[in-house]
Amino acid sequence: MNNKYAEYLPIAIQLMVTLGFISVTLLSSWLLGPKVKSKKKLDAFESGLDPVGNARVQFSIKYFLVATLFVLFDVEVIFFYPWAVNFNYFAEAVNKWEGFVKMLLFMTSLLIGFIYVIKKKALDWE
Structure with a gap:
């Protein structure tokens, strides 16, 4: 079993067992x-209990907007963690400021997006 596909054998076995x-x-x-179907x-x-009324309840679009913005900014904040963990690596790299400048650009784009959200008053409830 010295072919190049041997390392994929466990994955193939797991896929076959799963399927x-x-x-x-x-x-x-x-x-x-059971095969009997009735109303x-x-x-x-x-x-x-017997179902009463319409199951479709209308919600304000603000809930969805705030939830979407939360997910968007929360996912962007997740990218800060690997940068903070590897900060020493970036400091010891050939160009000491490269990692810092890249994260500064990322934070600037995040700040511009947040300012845009505030200017559009997307978080105002009135």
């Missing part, structure tokens, strides 16, 4: 599951 498990589970569920069984289940 086999999924196939067996779906097939057994289809074969052993009562196809209704939505709400803690044993």
